[in-house]
Amino acid sequence: MKVLKLGIADDHELFRKGFISMLSGIPDFNFVLEAANGQELLDKLPDNTPDIIFMDLQMPVMDGIQATELAFERFPEIKVIVVSMYNEDRFVIHMLEKGVQGYLLKDTSPDEVEKAIRRVAEEGFYYNDFVSKAMHRKMVNRQPNKHPFFPNACNVALSSREQEVLQLICDGLSTVEISEKLFISVRTVEGHRLRVLEKTGTKTTAAAVAFAYKNQLL
Template structure:
């Protein structure tokens, strides 16, 4: 089993050290760097590039929002999971629209943290039940699409019927293999549909595509 290289950026040393200690017990997880703020994370990145960064939002010098933007610019293959105490819908939706691959609250259980890291590594995104409810509220709190003529729908974005089905299942939090089983198509076909959805919606990854779908009433 290949080792997953992790990094964490959080200004609370006790939390940071505890998080590292907790996840270091997982045999195929390895922390390659830790940082107390976004700038320190970026300074340490050369030579210690992780697969996934666990990112706090509120930090001195450079916060997690700024650090995430720079990280995606300079290291587009790195995945980011936000780990924050902020449970407000606006923070979560904003970060998903920025392209983060997952959003966890700091009281998340160790089992779910491990599950999130593995899902992001394998599938490129992870939505907890809490985040799924946030995105659902975002959708239902908006007026119907026909009240917003400038919002695109699935048709004028150019999604095929099958791509709409795949997008709906991605929004439901299903993995590639689960979508493959549900639609009776190969995993490679699912991945092809996913890539075309990203291209047509102009989004960077699955997490951003799902946020886009809720925001623009594509589902």
């Protein structure tokens, strides 16, 4: 059994301790790092590098946005799940564009937190209904005359199958669930996902989804 190394950065000690305690009973989860702000997190990362970090956004000294950027720059293999009280769409979309693998609210149930950890470890991302709706609203409310966020968006053309796979990813389905729904192999699903990344010029599925919604590719 592979043990997943976890970390958390949050300036509220009560929340940090409660979060860690909530997951401590799961045998393959091990918290190796906790920090009260982004700078403390970065200082501790070289000695205790987790697989997944839970990141608050508003923290003193260094906030979660800057800490996420620097963590990805220095430790590209790390995955980040935002855990925040901010439920505005702009925060969700902004952090997805930064490349985070998931976005949870602080009132998320323990079962969903565990699901998010396992999905991020296995699939590389986790989108719940809250995130999917935020991305959809961003697409619907986009001003028609606004320039695309990415200058080469007009040159991107996803096939109908690629759009279908991407939409199911947005709906929160795993690679296995998508393969079963579309009656295609897991390898084929992964191939479509990789082609979406190539066409959109993005490095993560989260960034590709944000790109697609922002530029009306779905």
